[in-house]
Amino acid sequence: MRVALFLTCVNDTLYPDTGRAVVKLLTRLGVEVDFPMAQTCCGQAHYNTGYRHQAEPLARHFSDVFGEGGEGGYDAIVTPSGSCGAMVRELYPRMGERARAEGRGESLATALAPVVPKTYELTEFLVDVLGVTDVGAYYPHTVTYHPTCHGLRSLGLGERPARLLRSVKGLELRELPGAEECCGFGGTFAMKNSDVSAAMGTDKVRNAESTGADVLCAADNSCLMHIGGTMTRLRSGVRPVHIAEILASTEEEPLA
Template sequence: MRVALFLTCVNDALYPDTGRAVVTLLERLGVDVDFPTGQTCCGQPQYNTGYRRETEPLVHRMAKVFAGYDYVVTPSGSCAAMVRDNYPRIGAKARAEGRGTALGKAADALVPRVVELTEFLVDVLEVTDVGAYFPHTVTYHPSCHGLRMLGLGDRPVRLLRAVRGLTLIELPGAEECCGFGGTFSVKNPAVSTAMGTDKVRNAASTGAEVLCGADNSCLMHLGGLLHRQDQPLRPLHIAEILAATEQDATATEPTETVIPA
């Protein structure tokens, strides 16, 4: 089985530890992971802002870079949803405009092989207990793309429940949007902030130490609000929790509780 990591722009630029955690986790489960260095942006920012034509070269590039892999695993529900939901639309639009079928064929070749991390673990590897140890209280925020477009359902929660030492606390209003929405937060900052503030209030009410998510774009938005409010709650990608082991915990000072950054 040939597996490639699609890291995504946000993780590459701001959260490289998430990518490292994915590789650590998958290798622990016996999966060899490649990282094609030619990967760039999937085109989601351009497409969501209305620049469909500017997105098209990125569809071709993604299909070329990840050709030959059985699975393309990404720790981002939003980028996985971009490929699986919007690439076929882009190809169909190009075909309808009489510009040929090459774009649609590129999309068709890639779409079935792109999976979000928790999908890959639960559906492909058929595991929920990944051997993780994380002795902290955690509440989980499901991102909109993962929840609504990918239909991740309870996959992330099942994985978290199997982590030794972890106490999972239900997040009130979990299915409500956090307000990030990519360029939505730029174009509608007041609404975005209000939505994020509601989410942060609900998360803080749980008393959890960690706010977990499967998409760092949402966690970046919520993390900024938590920081400005001086909240002790820390945002953390699910990959970093699942990659943690008892050895990691015992490597810290015995009197210090350390939550991975």
């Protein structure tokens, strides 16, 4: 199987180790991973802030890069980001339909149609496409899992991340109180409503601390960035780790 890694701009800029972990993990599972160098922002920040027309060229570029017209021939497009995965799967079709409704033709919807259904968040790709939950990982830590909003509500990841974590040797998974509550990041929400965002982040960190876990993990580094910043300010003993880095970790080559 040949897949394209859609790393996302947050990971590319701030968390490259997550991308390396995805490559290591998928390669270990026998997947051929390609990284299309022309990839850019998916347009989520523009779209969510109200600049929807400005997001359309980025969506079209995504299709050009990852679709048949680009390096192409991919069986799947895999991303370690629930929010960017949701942008492609949930909001790209809306963009295409809106362009059609506004009389701007079928071209955007047609361009996006091939890439939308084969874009997967990492954990759903592992469970639904590869059909695995035990990925051969070893991670001797106590861990609590935060289901990020886009993964939980837009992609419906459900128990997939937890099933993968429970199969990791040495890992003790502890339930997070208030797990389904937003961490307070929400992209530009954290900037426009900083006081509310900070209070929500504090609640999330305190709940994580109450579990006694060493690590809080999630499937989206944007949320982990917000939670991790809150942990630093509160001098918390818990640390944020992306689930990809846990699943890629082995006894021979621990990553985190």
